[in-house]
Amino acid sequence: MAVLEAAYPVNLLVGGRSCLVVGGGTVAARKVEGLLACDAQVHLVAPEVDDEIRGWPQVTVEQRSYRQGDVDGRWLVISATDSTEVNRAVYLDCEAAGIWVCGADDPENCSFTLPSIVRRGTLVVTVSTGGRSPAMARWLRERLEGEIGPEYEVLLDLVADQRAAVKAGGHSPAQLDWQKALDSDMLALIRAGDLDSARRRLKTCLSSSSD
Numbered sequence: 001m002a003v004l005e006a007a008y009p010v011n012l013l014v015g016g017r018s019c020l021v022v023g024g025g026t027v028a029a030r031k032v033e034g035l036l037a038c039d040a041q042v043h044l045v046a047p048e049v050d051d052e053i054r055g056w057p058q059v060t061v062e063q064r065s066y067r068q069g070d071v072d073g074r075w076l077v078i079s080a081t082d083s084t085e086v087n088r089a090v091y092l093d094c095e096a097a098g099i100w101v102c103g104a105d106d107p108e109n110c111s112f113t114l115p116s117i118v119r120r121g122t123l124v125v126t127v128s129t130g131g132r133s134p135a136m137a138r139w140l141r142e143r144l145e146g147e148i149g150p151e152y153e154v155l156l157d158l159v160a161d162q163r164a165a166v167k168a169g170g171h172s173p174a175q176l177d178w179q180k181a182l183d184s185d186m187l188a189l190i191r192a193g194d195l196d197s198a199r200r201r202l203k204t205c206l207s208s209s210s211d
Helices: 024-038 082-097 134-147 151-167 176-183 187-189 195-209
Strands: 018-022 041-044 060-063 076-079 100-103 115-119 122-129
Touching: 018 024, 018 151, 024 041, 041 134, 076 082, 082 100, 100 187, 115 134, 122 134, 122 151, 151 176, 151 187, 151 195, 176 195
Parallel strands: 018 041, 018 076, 041 060, 076 100
Antiparallel strands: 115 122
């Protein structure tokens, strides 16, 4: 399989779903952590397992080599080993079973790739190079982390709450100029800790756009 040059971006909802991680090192630990952050049910198989992974009680672990059939019943699989042969075996098993699979830093053995992620609450910003350069994806993510601070999470909360209020009032949010509100000084007001003024600015912008 060639490097994914035209990947279709999606956000998979893995909460409560059975996911398998093959591998027990540092990379596997990062993948497990990402799955747990989204409330996935994680099972891990590896001959050797880092203590960090064993410290997560919500992760079930089998300390052994990968075997054909380990992917059965899983919704999503991540192979995070340093063995191309193992990654390939996992990939082929998942392809045969119709299961999403990612070979970490091994795009030849992927049906999807994982982007670098900046999370601010439910705001998610991702960077992907289609598996061509994970290092560049991480570099760009670190730059974005410096620019997109926690104030963006607050901004999202304010806008989402107002959108819900508009819908509850029987109106269509699509008819309002949200861009005008977002382009206002709302973000600066939030950074200054003046949330009441930010809320008023939001309502004023939306009110004027509905006139």
